[in-house]
Structures are given as C-alpha cells and as structure tokens.
Amino acid sequence: MPYRMLGFSPEDDPERWHRLRCFADREQGVRLSHALYVYPVLLLLLYFTTTIFQDHPYWIWAMVSVIVFALGLRVVILVRFDSIYQKDPRLWRLLLALTVLLIAAFCGVLAAAVIFTYGFDSWVYSLVIAWVAGITAGAVISFTPNALLGRIQVCSVFFPIILTGLWLGTAHGYAFAFSSVIFAVFLFVQGDRLNTAYWKQLVDRDREATINRELETAKKSAETANRAKTQFLANMSHEIRTPMHGILGMVQLLQHSGVNPQQSDYLRLLHGSAKDLLRVLNDILDLSKIEAGKLALEAIPFSPGRVTEDVAAVLSTQAHDKQVELRIAVSPTVPAFVLGDPVRLKQVLLNLVANALKFTDQGYVELSVEAGPVFGGHADLTFHVRDTGIGIPAAQQRDIFEAFAQVDGSVTRRHGGTGLGLSISAQLVELMRGRIELISEPGKGSDFFFTLHLPCETIGAEPAGDAAPSDPGRPLKILLAEDNSLNQIVAVRLLSKHGHHVHVVPNGREAIAAVESGHFDLILMDNQMPELCGIEATQLLRGNGCALPIVGISANALLGDRQRFLDAGMDGYVAKPFHAEELYAEIRRCLQASRMPLQ
Ligand code: ADP
DSSP, rough: OOHHHOOOOTTTHHHHHHHHHHHHHHHHHHHHHHHHHHHHHHHHHHHHHOOHHSSSSSHHHHHHHHHHHHHHOOOOHHHHHHHHHHHHHHHHHHEEEHHHHHHHHHHHHHHHHHHHOOOOOOOOHHHHHHHHHHHHHHHHHHHTOOHHHHHHHHHHHHHHHHHHHHHSSSSHHHHHHHHHHHHHHHHHHHHHHHHHHHHHHHHHHHHHHHHHHHHHHHHHHHHHHHHHHHHHHHHOOOHHHHHHHHHHHHHHHHHOOOOOOOHHHHHHHHHHHHHHHHHHHHHHHHHHHTTTTOOOOOOOOEOHHHHHHHHHHHHHHHHHHHHHEEEEOOOOOOOOOOOEEEEHHHHHHHHHHHHHTTTTTEEEEEEEEEOOBBTTTTTEEEEEEEEEEEEGGGTTTGGGGSSTOOOHHHHHHHHOOOOOHHHHHHHHHHHOOOHHHHEETTEEEEEEEEEEEBBBBOOHHHHOOOOSSOOSSSSOOEEEEOOOOOHHHHHHHOOOOOOOOEEESSSHHHHHHHHHSSSOSSEEEEESSSSSSSHHHHHHHHHOOOOOOOEEEEEOOOOOHHHHHHHHHEEEESSSOHHHOOOOOHHHHHHHTTOOOOO
C-alpha cells in the first residue's frame, strides 16, 4: 500500500489510519455514485442503437440483469455507508469489491460478446471500443483512493475482451488483444500514480489539520492562562495597593509628627523602600495592562520641552549625587504644544534617563528632543537619551527589550531593578506608533532613541500637569466613604491638615444617608466597600438628584476603572495610593468643573 512509502503505517497510529481510511472510503463511495449514472445510460444506448438484445435474448439479458442487480447492490452499499461501515468496515469494502467485480466482469463479457457477434468491421465494434476505453479510464479515477479496486475493474473488463481477441485469432483479433493489453497496463500505472498522490495529499492534509488543532488548543490555553494572570495581577494590585496606601500615608504623617533625627532617617529609608516596592508593583501592572491590551493612551495637548525639563528635574538629584552631568537639549524647531500622552511619554523618558544615570559613572547623560518640519499638521519628534556609561554588548542589544531581561545577573545585585523598564518603555513607544532603537558600544556609552509622529497643537493650549494642584483653597466639608480604617486615618489627616472637615462613613449606604441629612461640598468615594459599593452608591445619589462633586477612589489601577467611575456619575478619580498633590489636583478639578465657588 502507498502509505508504506509515505512513512506512515497503520501500526504506527491505528486511530489515525482508521480515520484516513474511513475518509478515503467515503470519498470513494461519492466518486462511484457518479459512475452509477453511466452504466444505465450505456445499457440504454446499446438497447436502442443495436439489436443485440433481440438477437441474443437469453444470455445477453442474463448478463444485463446481473449488471443491473450489481448496480442496485452498489446503491444500497453507498446509501447505507454509515450503518454498515460503523459495524464492520471490512464488510463494506468486501461488498463494494463484489459489486465492482460483478459489474466490471459482466461489462467485459458483454463487450466481448458484442465483438464476437459483430466482428471488427462493424460500427458496433467502434462503439464498444469507445465504451470500454471510457468506462475503464473513468473507473481508474473513481478508484483513486483504493488502487486494488481499480485493478480489479481493469482486469475484469479487459480479460474477456483480450481472450476474445485471441480466440478470434485473426490479425485484427491479435492487434485488438495487444492494444487492449497496452491500454490496461497504462491504466494500471496511471491508477498507481493517482493513488500515491491521493494518499500523500490526504496524509499531509491530516498532518496539517492535526498541527492546526494542536496550535488552536495551545493558543486557547495560553489565552486562558494569560487572562488568569491579568486577573490575578488586577486582584493583587488591589490587595497590595490598599495597604501600600496606608503605609505610605502613615509614613508621611509620622515624618511630620515631631520625630527625632534618627527616627526621621529611618522613616526616610522606609518611605524610599515603600516607594520602590510601589514602583515594582506599578511596573508589573503596566506590563499586564499592555499585554491585556487594556492600556489606552491619552491625546491631550502638552509641551514636549516641558516634559523634557520635568524629567531632568526629577532625576537631577540622582545625577548630582553620582557627579554625572545631566544635560537637556530641546531644538528650537520643536513645536510648543503637541497632542499626545505626556504621562506615558514622561514614564518612558524617566526610565531611559534613570537607566542612563544608573549605568554611567562618569561623563554625561543627555536628553534631547529634535523635530522635523511640520507637515500636514504633524511633526516628527525624535527623542535621544545618550550616555557615556558602560554600554551594552551587541549580542544583548535586542534581548534587553524583553521583559525581565538584564545584561548580566550581577546588574540586579549592584544596581537593583527588575528588567521590566525597557520592556514597558518599548511597548509604550510602540503604542505611540514609534520604535525604540539603540546604538551602543561597551565602554563608550549608549544612545536610546525613538521618533513619534504627533499632531501639533496651535490653539493656546495649557500644558498638561501645569495646573498647580496644592490645596483647593477654602476649607471644605468633605464626606469620605471608606471602609478601611487605616486609609480612613490617612485621608482624614491629609485633608484636615489643610483645614478641611471630614466626615467618615464606612459604606455606600451610610454615605447616601449622610448626604440626605448633612451639608457637604464634596464626596470622596472608595469603590470596594461592604453593603453598597461606591459605584452603586453614586448611581443612587445621582438618581436622587444629588449634584455634589464625587471623586472616586480605587485600588484597582486597571484601565477602564476611570471610565466605569465616570459612567456611574462620578466627576473624578484617583487611584490608591495617591499623593496629597494628586488628590488635591483632582478635587480642585472637580470643584471647578462643577462650578462650585472657590475662594
Ligand atoms: P532594569 O533597569 O530595571 O534592570 P530595564 O529593562 O530598564 O530594567 O533594563 C534592562 C537592562 O538593560 C539593564 O539591567 C541593563 O543591563 C541594560 N541597560 C539598560 N539601559 C542601559 C544603559 N543606558 N547602559 C547600559 N546598560 C543598560
């Protein structure tokens, strides 16, 4: 059988073999059903164009009856493929072979009888030749899935014909027998070639389908695992951010509670460690958000020059401590304002410049921004972060953009870091439709750069982040709905330090009751609270006609939270843990938006 040549046998994989064989048999059945129309037509043709049935009534009719019976049997076998094949595939094949043998043999005998009766000079002979050639060639194609049946067919048809030719013994007879042999051999060879090609294609297709099935399963399980990971990170973010908020807040309060210098030093270290922990947490969260496709970028007006300066300002102390010169260079061609996401751009630049400072012990670190000509209202801004530090070997230059990748293990021990910064930065720049590239030489330094194609903003836009947050002004009456006692203390202290009055309730239901019975300027609404969560409470309050500004607080820093909060009717949103400045900026924004009188 050709499957042996294909490097696959039934013993290797019986289940697969059975599946393929079943497919081939069914297909053979379908192919043969076409032949069912051919035989009756031929018989009718003989009946109407010749007198053979009248001239030889007995045995010709007997043969025709056998052919018709075998055709009927084949119809039954094909129609009942499912039931017979399921019980016994061998029986089905045997029955099929029997009908093939019967039909072919009797067709052959019929043809031979016609030649014998009419001789080679009659037109009936030509008709028979055309018929035999046609049905056997067609049969070879029908029997492609099973070469044996094809051979049975060819032999059964040609055997009586060749015998007749030889029996007649004339020159015509021998020539006829000889050409029939050649034709039969040709059909044998063709049948084998078709059969081999058919099985090869079938096995290849099956292999491909198996690979696709496996890939599909692997893809599905990877997606499930990824979803579980994102969900886990979102949950962890909530669980860790809530106590982190408490820790950072309490440390801030402790620092201002008259501690001695040594305690203040400890608190500074504690604060630093807590912030480091928060940074790692934020990195992991960012990565999971990007991977889950849940990170959407903002498009607001901002000044690229201002962002560059802000980055330098944040890292200037670090540069000063390391005695490394931190330079910034903003080309005069850079537009005053562009549309984009200043927070994410700052995050990328902060990471690149912080890395440059981390890996540079002498020389300088330079952050520069240049712009190409404005075209169609857009400008190409190219940011470079160059340093004269240790550089990165060529072999590692591609890998460092992978998550958790570092040039060598000792880096973590000496400089700390998780190996996530570049991966996040690269993905953020990709989201901004740019690509971070790197030119670096060990011992000489590195140049990380990327180009962003951003729309220019000409109307007197305010650079994002310029509004001085600080305090909203006059003392406010604030209703705080928060169930966590530590967070309650932190928020109350932060707010009351600036003279605001804070009334605390532990859940949404009590918040609604408090609004009904008291007078407030603003509500700070945590989301995850027992009995009634912040979103539901806000919906009920808005339903009752309450127009107070509501600032949502969430420990779930996943994308979509802000929108969910705003959709519920809140005016603003801060994610825990927040700085006093962030909270005040949001309060101020919400008060302005709601046109509440400010001092
Ligand atoms: P982390 O700095 O937290 O380890 P990053 O993804 O930001 O993670 O950086 C990955 C690695 O790339 C670093 O550990 C360091 O080996 C290498 N690297 C990044 N920036 C520089 C640089 N400016 N000079 C030399 N090596 C760098």
